Amino acid sequence: MLIRNAPDLTENDVTPHEVYLQRRQFMAGGIAAGLGLAGAATAAPLAFKPSKWSTTEKRTPLDDVTSYNNFYEFGVDKDDPAKNAGRLKTQPWTIQIEGECAKPGRYNFEDILKTAPLEERIYRLRCVEGWSMVIPWIGFPLAALIGRVQPTSKAKFVSFETLMRPDQMIGQRSPYLDWPYREGLRIDEAVNPLTIMAVGLYGQTLPNQNGAPIRLVVPWKYGFKSIKSVVKIRLQETQPKTTWQMLNAREYGFYSNVNPTVDHPRWSQANERRIGEFRRRETLMFNGYGDQVAGMYRGLDLRKFY
Numbered sequence: 587m588l589i590r591n592a593p594d595l596t597e598n599d600v601t602p603h604e605v606y607l608q609r610r611q612f613m614a615g616g617i618a619a620g621l622g623l624a625g626a627a628t629a630a631p632l633a634f635k636p637s638k639w640s641t642t643e644k645r646t647p648l649d650d651v652t653s654y655n656n657f658y659e660f661g662v663d664k665d666d667p668a669k670n671a672g673r674l675k676t677q678p679w680t681i682q683i684e685g686e687c688a689k690p691g692r693y694n695f696e697d698i699l700k701t702a703p704l705e706e707r708i709y710r711l712r713c714v715e716g717w718s719m720v721i722p723w724i725g726f727p728l729a730a731l732i733g734r735v736q737p738t739s740k741a742k743f744v745s746f747e748t749l750m751r752p753d754q755m756i757g758q759r760s761p762y763l764d765w766p767y768r769e770g771l772r773i774d775e776a777v778n779p780l781t782i783m784a785v786g787l788y789g790q791t792l793p794n795q796n797g798a799p800i801r802l803v804v805p806w807k808y809g810f811k812s813i814k815s816v817v818k819i820r821l822q823e824t825q826p827k828t829t830w831q832m833l834n835a836r837e838y839g840f841y842s843n844v845n846p847t848v849d850h851p852r853w854s855q856a857n858e859r860r861i862g863e864f865r866r867r868e869t870l871m872f873n874g875y876g877d878q879v880a881g882m883y884r885g886l887d888l889r890k891f892y
């Protein structure tokens with residue numbers, strides 16, 4: 587990553603959720619009205635059902651989830667996305683699904699929302715930089731979307747791309763990453779029941795800084811695999827190139843499974859700081875999702891395929 591200092595505790599860490607929501611609703615209305623921002627997304631409530639895959643761990647306060655972000659399209663500092671992402675227009679939105687499938691096409695967001703009932707998935711998110719959060723996502727299994735387009739037997743991998751729009755994504759005016767942001771999964775990882783496309787968090791549509799209107803969430807992998815604001819999905823026979831691998835293949839592998847026993851070349855991955863907590867905690871193999879995912883990597887040397 588383009589590393590900055592670890593965060594210090596802020597007032598945000600102690601703001602109760604209800605107080606935050608009131609403040610946020612007030613601000614959202616005020617800012618949108620005051621500036622006349624056309625297309626500025628205001629959070630809208632979503633209907634969803636709970637999921638058996640959710641953790642019961644304490645959720646990271648909404649204020650932190652929406653103000654401490656990595657979204658390099660909007661800048662490299664943690665508070666840049668919250669400051670700059672309001673300019674992104676997320677309506678209309680389409681995802682181009684192409685490659686090895688019977689039903690390729692350009693699917694609009696409203697149609698994609700009908701793919702499967704929305705669920706709440708309270709997942710741990712472990713960033714490769716050594717911090718973590720617990721986020722109540724709202725989304726649906728990626729497997730359902732892939733099923734809709736009927737993959738062929740040649741669909742061995744899935745690649746994803748974020749929107750390219752430098753006039754609204756100011757980070758894209760600088761070439762510190764090779765835009766657009768790209769990620770990829772093996773097909774079995776993509777259709778694993780834990781893998782979701784998220785469209786909301788904390789019961790509301792996604793804030794822009796968290797990847798509105800739709801992003802991937804793969805909870806057993808480092809956070810950078812969970813690509814935001816997706817506009818393209820491609821089913822393919824060969825392993826796709828990913829943004830971080832292209833930047834530095836020695837530091838960022840294709841798999842990027844959370845693994846406390848394989849260190850990043852520049853720092854240990856053995857423990858992490860849960861945002862809002864003081865004492866570091868041990869990082870769990872596969873971020874604690876081993877029961878659901880370890881079988882996919884049986885026989886694979888996780889040191890080599892990091």
Ligand code: MTE
Pocket residue numbers: 651654655656657658659711712713714748767795796797808809810811812813814815
């Ligand atoms: N997706 C895009 N398009 N651009 C990014 O810079 N950052 C990644 C990932 N998805 C990133 C992205 C990283 S490093 C992390 S840790 C997570 O998003 C952070 O997600 P969050 O801000 O919703 O917590």
